[in-house]
Amino acid sequence: MKEVVRKKIxxxxxxxxxxxxxxxxxxxxxxxxxxxxxxxxxxAFLLAKHLKKAPVRIxxxxxxxxDRSFFRHVxxxxxxxxxxxxxxxxxxxxxxxxxxxxxxLVEKVNNPENVQVEFVSANPTxxxxxxxxxxxAFGDSLARIxxxxxxxxxxxxxxxxxxxxxxxxxxxxxxxxxxxxxxNFAFPEDGYKGEYITKIALILQKKYGDTLLKKDEAIAVxxxxxxxxxxxxxxxxxxxxxxxxxxxxxxxxxxxxDKGKVEETLQYLKESGKIYELxxxxxFKSTEFGDDKDRxxxxxxxxxxxxxxxxxxxxxxxxxxxxxxxDVWGADHxxxxxxxxxxxxxLGAQENNLYIALVQMVSLVKSGEKxxxxxxxxxxxxxxxxxxEVGTDAARFFYxxxxxxxxxxxxxxxxxxxxxxxxxxxVQYAHARVCSLFAKLEEKNMDxxxxxxxxxxxxxxxxxxxxxxxxxxxxxxxxxxxxxxHRIVYFLRELAGLFHTYYYNHAIIVEDDLSxxxxxxxxxxxxxxxxxxxxxxxxxxxxxxM
RNA sequence: GCGCCCGUAGCUCAGCUGGAUAGAGCAACGGACUUCUAAUCCGUAGGUCGCACGUUCGAAUCGUGCCGGGCGCGCCA
Numbered sequence: 334m335k336e337v338v339r340k341k342i343x344x345x346x347x348x349x350x351x352x353x354x355x356x357x358x359x360x361x362x363x364x365x366x367x368x369x370x371x372x373x374x375x376x377a378f379l380l381a382k383h384l385k386k387a388p389v390r391i392x393x394x395x396x397x398x399x400d401r402s403f404f405r406h407v408x409x410x411x412x413x414x415x416x417x418x419x420x421x422x423x424x425x426x427x428x429x430x431x432x433x434x435x436x437x438l439v440e441k442v443n444n445p446e447n448v449q450v451e452f453v454s455a456n457p458t459x460x461x462x463x464x465x466x467x468x469x470a471f472g473d474s475l476a477r478i479x480x481x482x483x484x485x486x487x488x489x490x491x492x493x494x495x496x497x498x499x500x501x502x503x504x505x506x507x508x509x510x511x512x513x514x515x516x517n518f519a520f521p522e523d524g525y526k527g528e529y530i531t532k533i534a535l536i537l538q539k540k541y542g543d544t545l546l547k548k549d550e551a552i553a554v555x556x557x558x559x560x561x562x563x564x565x566x567x568x569x570x571x572x573x574x575x576x577x578x579x580x581x582x583x584x585x586x587x588x589x590x591d592k593g594k595v596e597e598t599l600q601y602l603k604e605s606g607k608i609y610e611l612x613x614x615x616x617f618k619s620t621e622f623g624d625d626k627d628r629x630x631x632x633x634x635x636x637x638x639x640x641x642x643x644x645x646x647x648x649x650x651x652x653x654x655x656x657x658x659x660d661v662w663g664a665d666h667x668x669x670x671x672x673x674x675x676x677x678x679x680l681g682a683q684e685n686n687l688y689i690a691l692v693q694m695v696s697l698v699k700s701g702e703k704x705x706x707x708x709x710x711x712x713x714x715x716x717x718x719x720x721x722e723v724g725t726d727a728a729r730f731f732y733x734x735x736x737x738x739x740x741x742x743x744x745x746x747x748x749x750x751x752x753x754x755x756x757x758x759x760v761q762y763a764h765a766r767v768c769s770l771f772a773k774l775e776e777k778n779m780d781x782x783x784x785x786x787x788x789x790x791x792x793x794x795x796x797x798x799x800x801x802x803x804x805x806x807x808x809x810x811x812x813x814x815x816x817x818x819h820r821i822v823y824f825l826r827e828l829a830g831l832f833h834t835y836y837y838n839h840a841i842i843v844e845d846d847l848s849x850x851x852x853x854x855x856x857x858x859x860x861x862x863x864x865x866x867x868x869x870x871x872x873x874x875x876x877x878x879m
Numbered sequence: 880g881c882g883c884c885c886g887u888a889g890c891u892c893a894g895c896u897g898g899a900u901a902g903a904g905c906a907a908c909g910g911a912c913u914u915c916u917a918a919u920c921c922g923u924a925g926g927u928c929g930c931a932c933g934u935u936c937g938a939a940u941c942g943u944g945c946c947g948g949g950c951g952c953g954c955c956a
Contacts, residue, residue: 411898498956
């Protein structure tokens, strides 16, 4: 529909204006208020400069030249806006299209890309916390949205299993193990203090008995490290699966070292002159790319930094042929954005091959009080706890309600409440209502035919709902282009609201008027389809009964 | 000190890349259950869009400068 409106505008403007119309960057949008038409354009304002005429006069000229078929009404308002009211038949046609195939809801992009979304990527040194949960919900939903518009998406988790943090993990587990036999065994100063470390130590004791006591400490620590890593990774994997997040690939940092990718990358950068040596350390010239200082790749003690393997990792991503690389990071890592973008350019790629999404902090509110969380003290609220507390659907929906640029207060009580306050149920209920309508039809033995008698849909409420659904494709598209899943959430709440209002105010099943029932059930079915589709983009289930 | 994010109704937040009288949910107040599920609906009230300049037909949106909050600034990750 929108494309047709655009075409009609172009034709009309072509008759009164010689210049390049497309360069005007005019909009054709669904106005906030339905009194302002089904679509509206601001083109008269933009032409005012070129034609040196008042916008209203230009709008009048356009109106005189425009082909009126397709519209039931066209008018000028607001000092130069042109408002278009579409013929109802077009809306009915749209309903038929989405009942025929829900794929018609979303227009695919012309140039599908290979997109990699790397997210969560928490170090395997402890369980996932609620901050990771936000990144998980965001990354996965974004992946679903990008797939919906036609891109090929690869979901990846990067495992930092090669650095100092892993040694610390091994030492911590080893110490807890030793403490089982000797309470006074020293625990490392900066070790991981969480309870899960003791749990892992006990598991190892069960598996190996006291045999680790006799082993050389270095060997025992390595064993603790590997066992601990595997155990924690398995926990992470299963928590994410419970959360509805499945990765295509788990990429270990170790693989980069094992295959010599890190050294290879350093060599590459050296040859292109992006590296220099100073104070017996190797530095990357990130200032050449807008960073405030150069960054160390190899420390003077010969050890490589995480940044070195991060560059190697991104080089590998580029070599795998992704057109677009999306990194989802916690906002506390924003200081790394410039250097990573610099690295991408140093590797010979375009800056916009890489998009880094920074997810802001999460805090929990329960009974009106903020729950504090501190990773250092080993006390944090785990994602697992949250899922057990509110469920996967509510957790995902809540995480996705907010733009990632804003800090997020997760209201536990609201997410748990089974009342109309809870937006998750509000949206899910809309879908359940549609399902129950069909169940009711069977009960009543009514022989309803969908996509028939659609011209019985003439109520303002009905047209509003159809228009809203028509906008869905645009919303998904915007969500994909701007990497903003929260737009889907807002859309669903609005659509559910319209449907609840409609349902309450009008009988959908009218026993003595089969044709009206045909029409209204078609509309309801469409709503069910759109809600389910929308929820699937969030990874939230569309339940049939509540 | 420098950098990033945020500042919109009492609270939590949207605002489609500059459009029409700034919206939603919750909380508050008043109403609707003999109904296709009241997990719902209807209504009332609530605003200096942090502040000040600037850009233009037009600014919550763009620019500059302040103010306030969060985060980050290591040869740590």
